[in-house]
Amino acid sequence: MFIADIKSSGWRSEVRDVLTEKGIMRIEALIPDKTDEKAMKRAEKELCKIFSKYREVTDRCKNQ
Structure with missing residues (x-):
């Protein structure tokens, strides 16, 4: 997500x-x-999607 998307x-x-x-x-x-x-x-909703993806990535990194 770009800053322009957040502003809009x-x-x-x-x-x-x-x-x-x-x-x-x-x-x-x-x-x-x-x-x-x-x-x-x-x-x-968009922020929730971003943070859930971030959480999935960090959880995968912790489990490795």
Whole structure:
């Protein structure tokens, strides 16, 4: 999913850098625009798909 897709689906992205003991960590927050309820539902479904795929990959890596 590209940033343009996120913006068009009712979300905006904010990125900030956080200093940790091991270095700098970049954190991206997805924040709803609250402009269109249908667009927010579509974005929520898309994000759930992305995170479920990510979870499957991390679970496979842990089991190897």
